[in-house]
Amino acid sequence: MRRSRKVAIAAVGATVLAAVPAGRPAAVSGAAGRWVLVAHEGFDRPLRVDRAPWRLDPQGPRSPWHVDAFDDDGEAWKKISGSEFERRLSTLNVFRKRVEFGRQGWLTAEIAAVDKDRDGRPDSRPGLSNEALPDGQRVAHISEPSWDAGVLIRPTRPLPPRYRVEMTLRGIDFGGERGGRFDYGGRHNGYTAEPCKTRYPWTFQGALPGKTRCDYPDVTRENGFYYLTILDYATPAPHGNPGIHYRRKVIMDGYYSDDDRWKNAGTCNPRTGQIYRTFDGTFNGVNALFARGDKFREAANNNVSNEYYIKTACGNVSMDKPYGPGGRFRGHLTSAELRPELLPQAAYRFAVERDGAGYTLEMSGPFLHAGQTTLRVHHRFVEDGRPIWHYNQTPGEYDGRFDRRLTHxxxxxxxxxxxxxxxxxxxxxxxxxxDPHLNYYEGSAHVDDIRLYVPGDG
Structure with a gap:
């Protein structure tokens, strides 16, 4: 185990953010200049998230987890589905935990699980706990044994106007291939073999008429994990799958699917700059996406999901257009592929920077084909007339030019x-x-060293 360390308090303005461990790097340099560390969580101290009691989410505008019309029981779904959606939603309960942790409580764990038989208890036990790696390093263990649950780590308070946030990944088991196969360890794509693992009751088109729970689309061909993603509201928590697609600014996630919809998607080889077919890879890729504020996915996602702009070592792509040699590829362009078998001896670091002009996405680690590499891409808040969705933290940063009416x-x-x-x-x-989804994704991960930096002087 790591030795205990003295700490010092770091402040920005009058707000104490967290305690910064002595002996750790206090600053890093990047394209935006010098970043000074103001908050750090190394998971040396015991986490008490799993001991916290479950709370029944009352739903509705008075719920502590209410967001907007695209919430779990939001007005949008009621309007497009009529009474059918409310009948479906009434067949289940959602139980939650919201637990602050870290120095001065700068981080919050959001845990949620569905109670499908309404017996007053969540059907599974997702959680966040400490675990020791083989070398004694203590990390956070995200455990999500069932797809009808979600586990998130988020900041307790919104991020400052300019920042660098980063995390270290030491283990990932949320699907993807291992040894060239989706079936391993008694699971398929990370999911256990029980039947009836579906999107019920949340879809982008609302309730599906005439369909029962098990008639809804199966999810086990689609697994994934959010390595580090920025949302546009202060209190993210797990919700039905569609809602988060309306709230993302910039995204670094893994989406592990061999669904036929992605048969023409491509993956970048960062070493050669060439694109290869995703289906010819290992399905362990990282998507680095900038959510567009000027285009929405009308047909597939009912204007609830933005289109994306993607920058990679293999070039830039607007996801709604074909790309690559001869327009061979369409859809996701994955930036690189992880090698999960190298963890926890190796590690991956993911970072997002927001400076005065835009966002930078950064990933470092031993990527497939490329070896140990750091990949960085930057997109201005508005670039070539293309805005990042909801980039403005204050009214003065935006003049309303991209406002539009959307029909769902x-x-x-x-x-x-x-x-x-x-x-x-x-x-x-x-x-x-x-994992922010209550009706998708299943698995576990090990996370370490979440850090927050702000600009230094000079």
Whole structure:
């Protein structure tokens, strides 16, 4: 185990953010200049998240976890589905935990699980706990044994106007191939073999008429993990799958799927700069995406999900257009592939920087084909007329030019977002690490060294 360390308090303005361990790097340099460490969690101290009691989410606007019309029981789904959606939602409960941890409670764990038989208890026991790696290093263990649950780490308070946040990954088991196979360890793509693992009741089109729980689309061909992603509201927590797609600014996640929808997707080889077919890889890729504020996925995701702009060592791609030699590829362009078999002896570091002009996404580690590499891509808040969705933390950073009316259609009606990004709006930055979905993803991960930096003087 690591030895205990003295700590010093670091402050930004009048706000104490956290205690910074002595003897750790107090600053790093990047394209934006010098970053000074103000908050750090190394998971040396015991986590008490799993001991916290479960709370029934009351749903509705008074719920501590309420967000907006695209919430778990939001007005949007009710309008496009009619009474059918409310009947489906009434068949289950959601239990939650919200637990602050770290020095001065600068981080928060958000845990949620579905109670499908409404017996007053969550059906699974997702959690966040300490675990020691073989070398004695203490890390956080994200455990999600069932797909109908979610586990997130987020900051307790919104991020500052300019920052660098980073995390270290020491283990990942949320699907993808191992040894060239999706079936290993008694699981398929990271999911245990029980039947009826579906998207119920949350889909982008609302409730599906005439479909029972087990008739809803199966999820076991789609697994994944959010390494580090920035959302546009202060209190992220696990919710039904569609909601988060309307709230992401910049994204670094893994999406491990051999679904036919992605048969034409590509993956970048950072060493050669060439794109190869994702289906010819290992399905352990990292997506580095900038959510577009000017384009939405109308057909596939009902104007609830943005289109993406992707920058990689193999070039830049707008995901709604074909790319690569001869327009051979379409959809995701994955930036690089992890090698999970090298963990925990090796590690991957993911970082997001926000400076005065835009966002930088950074990933470091022993990537497939490329070896130990650091990959960085930057996108200005508005670049070539293309905005990052909800980039403005204050009203003064945005003039309303990308506001638009969005229509969301379902089997029983429509819901209209009259102003998707109005003048005078503001959207705080908050990061997430883990799984934000209540009806997708299953597995476990080991996370270490979450750090927050702010600009240094000079």
């Amino acid at each position: 259609r379902g089997p029983a009606g429509t819901y209209t977002t009259e102003h998707s990004w109005p003048k005078g709006s503001a959207y705080p930055d908050s990061f997430i690490i883990g």
